[in-house]
Amino acid sequence: MVRPLVLVVALLTCACALSLAGIWRARAAGPTGQVAGTVKVTLKGVPKANAAGVVLYLVGFSEPASAAKPQMVMEAKGFVPMVLPVTAGQTVDFPNRDTVFHNVFSASATKPFDLGQYPQGESKSRLFNAPGVVDVYCNIHPQMAATILVLPNRKWAVVGKDGQFTIEGVPPGKWTLYGYSRFADKPVKREIEVHADATVRLDLAIDEVRTETPHMNKFGQPYGKGAYK
Amino acid sequence: MGSLRARLVAVLALVALLAVGSLVFAARRLMEDRAEQQARIDFESAKDQLDRSLSLRYEAFRSISDLSYVLPVFRQIAAGTDDAADFGLGSEQGDADRTELLHQNLVDADWSWARQAGSQALVAVADGKGRLLYSTAAPGNVGRSLTRLSAVHQALTADDATPTAGGVHDSGAMVIDGHDPLLFDAGLWPAPGAPGLHVVLVRATMLGGQPKALFVQVVRAKDLLADVALTSRGTHMALVSPAGKHEGDVPRPVAEAVLAGQDHVTRAHMHEGRRWLAYKHLLRDIEGRQTIGQLVIGRDVDTGFAALLAVRNALALAALASLLVAMVAGAVFAQRLAKPVLAIEKAATKVADGDLDVQVQATGPTEIQRLADSFNAMTRGLRERQKLERTFKRYLAPEVVDYLLNNPEAQQGGQRRTLTVMFSDIAGFTHFAETRPPEEVVEILNTYLAELASAISISGGVVDKFIGDNAMGFFGAPIPRADHAARACVAALRQLDALHRIALLDRARHWPKLSVRIGIHTGDMVVGNVGGHQTQDYTVVGDAVNLASRIEGANKVYHTQVLLTDATKAAAQANPSHSFRFREVDLVRVVGKQTPVRLYTLDGLAEDKSAISEDAAQAYALGLSAYRVGAFAEAAVQFHLAASLAPHDGPCGEMARRCEALRRDPPLQWDGVWTLTAK
Numbered sequence: 001m002v003r004p005l006v007l008v009v010a011l012l013t014c015a016c017a018l019s020l021a022g023i024w025r026a027r028a029a030g031p032t033g034q035v036a037g038t039v040k041v042t043l044k045g046v047p048k049a050n051a052a053g054v055v056l057y058l059v060g061f062s063e064p065a066s067a068a069k070p071q072m073v074m075e076a077k078g079f080v081p082m083v084l085p086v087t088a089g090q091t092v093d094f095p096n097r098d099t100v101f102h103n104v105f106s107a108s109a110t111k112p113f114d115l116g117q118y119p120q121g122e123s124k125s126r127l128f129n130a131p132g133v134v135d136v137y138c139n140i141h142p143q144m145a146a147t148i149l150v151l152p153n154r155k156w157a158v159v160g161k162d163g164q165f166t167i168e169g170v171p172p173g174k175w176t177l178y179g180y181s182r183f184a185d186k187p188v189k190r191e192i193e194v195h196a197d198a199t200v201r202l203d204l205a206i207d208e209v210r211t212e213t214p215h216m217n218k219f220g221q222p223y224g225k226g227a228y229k
Numbered sequence: 230m231g232s233l234r235a236r237l238v239a240v241l242a243l244v245a246l247l248a249v250g251s252l253v254f255a256a257r258r259l260m261e262d263r264a265e266q267q268a269r270i271d272f273e274s275a276k277d278q279l280d281r282s283l284s285l286r287y288e289a290f291r292s293i294s295d296l297s298y299v300l301p302v303f304r305q306i307a308a309g310t311d312d313a314a315d316f317g318l319g320s321e322q323g324d325a326d327r328t329e330l331l332h333q334n335l336v337d338a339d340w341s342w343a344r345q346a347g348s349q350a351l352v353a354v355a356d357g358k359g360r361l362l363y364s365t366a367a368p369g370n371v372g373r374s375l376t377r378l379s380a381v382h383q384a385l386t387a388d389d390a391t392p393t394a395g396g397v398h399d400s401g402a403m404v405i406d407g408h409d410p411l412l413f414d415a416g417l418w419p420a421p422g423a424p425g426l427h428v429v430l431v432r433a434t435m436l437g438g439q440p441k442a443l444f445v446q447v448v449r450a451k452d453l454l455a456d457v458a459l460t461s462r463g464t465h466m467a468l469v470s471p472a473g474k475h476e477g478d479v480p481r482p483v484a485e486a487v488l489a490g491q492d493h494v495t496r497a498h499m500h501e502g503r504r505w506l507a508y509k510h511l512l513r514d515i516e517g518r519q520t521i522g523q524l525v526i527g528r529d530v531d532t533g534f535a536a537l538l539a540v541r542n543a544l545a546l547a548a549l550a551s552l553l554v555a556m557v558a559g560a561v562f563a564q565r566l567a568k569p570v571l572a573i574e575k576a577a578t579k580v581a582d583g584d585l586d587v588q589v590q591a592t593g594p595t596e597i598q599r600l601a602d603s604f605n606a607m608t609r610g611l612r613e614r615q616k617l618e619r620t621f622k623r624y625l626a627p628e629v630v631d632y633l634l635n636n637p638e639a640q641q642g643g644q645r646r647t648l649t650v651m652f653s654d655i656a657g658f659t660h661f662a663e664t665r666p667p668e669e670v671v672e673i674l675n676t677y678l679a680e681l682a683s684a685i686s687i688s689g690g691v692v693d694k695f696i697g698d699n700a701m702g703f704f705g706a707p708i709p710r711a712d713h714a715a716r717a718c719v720a721a722l723r724q725l726d727a728l729h730r731i732a733l734l735d736r737a738r739h740w741p742k743l744s745v746r747i748g749i750h751t752g753d754m755v756v757g758n759v760g761g762h763q764t765q766d767y768t769v770v771g772d773a774v775n776l777a778s779r780i781e782g783a784n785k786v787y788h789t790q791v792l793l794t795d796a797t798k799a800a801a802q803a804n805p806s807h808s809f810r811f812r813e814v815d816l817v818r819v820v821g822k823q824t825p826v827r828l829y830t831l832d833g834l835a836e837d838k839s840a841i842s843e844d845a846a847q848a849y850a851l852g853l854s855a856y857r858v859g860a861f862a863e864a865a866v867q868f869h870l871a872a873s874l875a876p877h878d879g880p881c882g883e884m885a886r887r888c889e890a891l892r893r894d895p896p897l898q899w900d901g902v903w904t905l906t907a908k
Contacts, residue, residue, distance in 0.1 A: 109313070109327050110313050110323050110326075112327075129326075130322040131319070131323060132316075133318060149316070149318070150318065178316060186315065
C-alpha cells in the first residue's frame, strides 16, 4: 500500500507544481483587473433576502484547471453546494455523508454519467473535461438537485447572502459575464471590458421563477409515488 | 312502311343502331372499369407505400425506444436540454463527446430489421441540430449536417417544431456522392421518448446501384405528401383530423362522401361536373393507439382519363358514321333486292295483258333469281301452249298437248308418214242454213261440230280444221300410233253415236234431223306445220287427203254415212283391237284419179245388232260380184233382194237402181269400176 501512496503524493506534487507554474504564468502574463458588484435576486419579482446560490463567471478565455478536487457532498438529502463551479479538467468528488444510500447521475448533454448507489462514507468521483452545464440528481430522492458548472477558466465568484461578489485576477480584455441561478430561466449576461489594475463594477438582477427543478429519474421516467423524500 | 325497301332500311338501321349502341355501351363500361381499376390499383399502391412507410417508421421508433429502455441515460442525453451554449459554455469537445456517445449507442442498437427491409430503406437518426448521429447506409458517417435535406431543415426551423402526427415529410430526387440520381422519400419524425432526436427515414430507389453514402445534394425538395403516396399524376390528398379539420386539396364533399361510406373506395362521386374516385386510409400514431386522422386520396377521373374520354367520343362518332353507312347500304341492298321483284311484277302485268314474250332479267339473290327463272319458264310454257293452240286452232286432247310440249320436234318440219285422214260433213246443212235464222244456224253448227271434233279427239285423232260444216281430222300424228286406221273407224262410230244423241235432243228443240257423211282413207301423206310465219297449221297434205275428201262426197252417191277405202280397211284389220264389220260397197274411180278405189262402208262393230242382216249383206255381195262382170240383170236381182231385206240401207237401193239402169242401157265398155262424176 506504500507504493500507491507514494504515487499519489508524487502526482499531487506534480500537480501543485504545475498549478503554481500556471499561476505564475498568469501573473507573469501581466497586470490584471477585477470585476465586482452586487446581485439582487428576486423570486418572481419579489426581492429575496438571501442571494446565495448564484454563481458569476466569465467566458472568453481559458485557463488550466487547478489541482484542487472540489466536492459535492450529499447530506440531509441534498447536494452541497447546490451550484458548484469547476474548471474544465477538474475532477469532482461526490462523498456520501448522509445516513442513507444515495445515487448520483446526470442526463446532461455535456456530461451524462451515473455513479450508481452507495452508502454513507463512500465517495465517487467524475472528471469533467468539457465546459457545459451538468445537472446532477439522485435517482432515489427527487428533491436532490444540483448543478455543476464546468467553466473554461477559474474566474468565477460564488455570491454570498448579501449579494456581493468580486472576481480577482481577470486578464484585461473583452469578456462576457454570466450570472447563473438554478431557478432562473436564462442566465444573466453582460459584456464587459476589463483593464489592468482596474475594477469593473456592475449590479445585476436575477429573477428566479421557481424554487425547485422538476426532472425525470435516470430512466427518463417520473419519480414514483413512493419515491423517497 | 309497306315497301320492302323501307322495311329493309329500317331493319338494317335498327340492327346497326343496336350493334353500335351496345359497342359504345360496352366500351364505355370497359373504360370506366379500367379507370376505376387503375384508381384502385393506385390507391392500393398508395396504401402499401403508406403502410411500408409507417411500418418502417415504427421499427425505427421501436429501435430507439428499446435503446432508451436499455440505456436510460441515452434517452436522457438525447432529451437533455443542451443549453451549454446559452450559458456561454458550448464547446466543440462537448458537442463531439455527446455526439460520439449517442452514435455509439445507436450503432449498438438493433437495426437488423432495416437491413432485412432492404438496402432501399435508409434509416438515419439526427440530433436536434440536424446532425447525423447514425445511418444504416453509412454507419461510420457521423456529425454531418442533414439540414440540406429540406424535411430536416423544415422540422428544425419551423415554429411548431414538434410535429406529432406525421412529422415532416419530403420527397424528390437527390444525388448521392456522385452516384446515379435516385428518387427518395424522406421523412423526419421526433423519436418517441427521446425528444431531442429525430428519426429520418429515407426510402430511396436508385437505378443501377446501392445507396452507399448519404445524400449530399437535394435536387428537388418539396412538401409532397401526395407524391409520397402516389407517383401517378392527377392525384389529390387530404388529411382529415378526428375533429373534422380538413387539410389538403381533395374537395371537401368528395372527402366527406368517402369518409361517410363503408367501403374504402367510393363509387364515382360527382363534384362540380367531374367524377371523383376517393380512397380513405386510417392513420394512427406510432403505437397504433391514437387516431391521427383519415388520409383521403382523391382522383379526378374525368381529368385523369381525358384521353379515354376522347376515345369514347371518337367511338360515338364512328357509331354515327356506321349508322349512316348501314342506312345507305340498306337502301342500296333493298333497291337491288326490290328491283327484280318489281321487274317481275311489271312482267306479270304484261302477261296478264296478253304479252307472253316478256322475259325477266334476273339479278340479285339466289331466291330472286329462281323466282325470275320460274317466271320465265312460266311465260315460255304459256307461249308454247299459245303457239300450239294457234297452230292447231282447235281442240287438242290433253295427251296430245303434253306430247307436243314434251316432244317439240314432233311438229318441226314436214314428215311423210302413213296416216289415216277423216272428213265428216253434216249432211243437208246447207239447205237447213238457208231456212233458219243465222243465230240458230251457228248454234246448231257449233253443237254438231263440237260433237264431231270431240269424237275425233277422244279417239286419239287431231282435229285438223273445220271447213264450213265439215270437220277434218287425222290419226297417227303427231303421236305415232300403229292403230291409226282403227282409231279413225272408232271415231266414225262415235260420231254416228253422237249424232243419234243429238237427234233425240233435236226433236225436243224442233230441230231438223241431220245426218253425217264420213269419208276415211289411209295412205302416205306429208304432215307438218304449214303456213306463213304468223299463222301456221299443223296439218296433212297429199293425194290421200284429197281422196278422203272425195270419198266423203261419195256418200251422197251411195246414201251411206261412212265410206272408207280398202287401205283403211286393211290397216284397221291389221290391228285386232276392234272387230269392225266392213261391207264392200263398190269399186270407184274418183274425180281426177285413174286408179280405182274399193269402197267399204262400216256397219258397226261385230257385236252390234243394229247393222244390216247377214242375208242382206250376202245378197249385196252376190249382186256386187255379178255387177263387176257386167251381169247387171242378175246383179239387179240380188241388189233388189238386199234392198228388200234392208230397206233403209243406202247402197242396196242405189246399186239396185243403178243395175236396173245399166241393164236397160248397158255401157260400151265395162271394167267393173264406177266413175264418180261429182266431187
